[in-house]
Amino acid sequence: MCFICNLKTPAAGAPPGVLADPSPRWQARRAFLLAAGASAAGSALAQVDVGSSSGWRKLVPAETLETSARQQFTQVLAEARAKGALAPDGHPQLQRLQTIAQKLIPHTAQWNPRSRDWKWQVSLIGSKQINAWCMPGGKIAFYTGILDQLKLTDDEAAMIMGHEMAHALREHARERLAKSQATSIGLSIASQLLGLGSLGDAAANLGTQLLTLKYSRDDETEADLVGLEIAARGGYKPEASVSLWQKMQAASSNGSPSFLSTHPSGANRILELEANLPKVQHLYEQAAKG
Numbered sequence: 001m002c003f004i005c006n007l008k009t010p011a012a013g014a015p016p017g018v019l020a021d022p023s024p025r026w027q028a029r030r031a032f033l034l035a036a037g038a039s040a041a042g043s044a045l046a047q048v049d050v051g052s053s054s055g056w057r058k059l060v061p062a063e064t065l066e067t068s069a070r071q072q073f074t075q076v077l078a079e080a081r082a083k084g085a086l087a088p089d090g091h092p093q094l095q096r097l098q099t100i101a102q103k104l105i106p107h108t109a110q111w112n113p114r115s116r117d118w119k120w121q122v123s124l125i126g127s128k129q130i131n132a133w134c135m136p137g138g139k140i141a142f143y144t145g146i147l148d149q150l151k152l153t154d155d156e157a158a159m160i161m162g163h164e165m166a167h168a169l170r171e172h173a174r175e176r177l178a179k180s181q182a183t184s185i186g187l188s189i190a191s192q193l194l195g196l197g198s199l200g201d202a203a204a205n206l207g208t209q210l211l212t213l214k215y216s217r218d219d220e221t222e223a224d225l226v227g228l229e230i231a232a233r234g235g236y237k238p239e240a241s242v243s244l245w246q247k248m249q250a251a252s253s254n255g256s257p258s259f260l261s262t263h264p265s266g267a268n269r270i271l272e273l274e275a276n277l278p279k280v281q282h283l284y285e286q287a288a289k290g
Helices: 003-008 024-044 055-059 062-082 092-107 113-117 144-149 154-169 172-184 189-193 198-204 217-233 240-252 258-262 267-288
Strands: 121-125 132-135 139-143
Touching: 062 121, 062 132, 062 139, 062 172, 092 121, 092 139, 092 154, 092 217, 132 154, 139 144, 139 154, 154 172, 154 217, 154 240, 172 217, 217 240, 217 267, 240 267
Parallel strands: 121 139
Antiparallel strands: 132 139
C-alpha cells in the first residue's frame, strides 16, 4: 500500500472520517518536505544585510538613465570595434564571461525587479586597463587587462561581475547622479516632486560620466556584499572575493589601475567580506550540489 492510501485508510474501530495515524514512512517524508521547504524559503531571502536602496534614486527616471546607458554602451563598443579591440563572438575569454553571467543573472531580480526586463549583455574589450563595469540596464564590459594581469580564476571573475551587477541593481549611478545634479543646480526634493524635469534632462545627457562615476564607501560595501551573494548563488566560491581584493591591493602597489580609480581597495573591505562569508557559504554549497 502506498503512503497516500495508508493516509486515507480509516483507523480500526474509529468513527467514520477518522484516519489511521500516518506511517513512519510518511512521517519521515513529511518531515523531509517541511525541512526542504523551510530551507528553500530561507535561501530565497537575502542573506547579506545592506538595507533598503536610497530614496535619492527616485529623483531620476530609471528608464531615461537606462536609455542613456544603452546609447553610451553602443558608442563604447563601436569605438572598440573600430580599433579592432572588440572580442568577436566565439572568443574563449568572452565565452567564459558569458557563462559566468548566465549563472549570475537568474539571481538578480530579488535585488531589483526591473532587472527581469533588462537586456543583459556582456562584452570583452582588448585593453591593458584593469577595469570592468556594468551600466544601468545590465550592459557589462570587461577589459582583457583585468583578466590577464590579475590572472583571475572563474570564481574571482564572478566576484567582479557580481560586484558590478550590484552597482546597477542597487542603482548607485542613479543615486549619484541625483545627488550631484541636485546639489549643482540647487534643486530641492520638493521641486522634483512637483514635476520639474531638470534631473531627467541631466540623466538623458549623462554621456561618459557613467564610466568615470565614483561611488561612495557605502555604495562599495553594498556592491561587495550583494555581488558576493549573487556569485555564491551562482555556484562560485565566496572566498574568491577575498583573494580578488588581495590581488587588487597588490596591483595598486604597482600603480593605479583604472578599476581602483572608481573602486578603491583597502583592508577594511576585505575584513567586511570575510565577516560575511559564513552568511553565503550555504548558498554556494547548495548551488555546487546543483
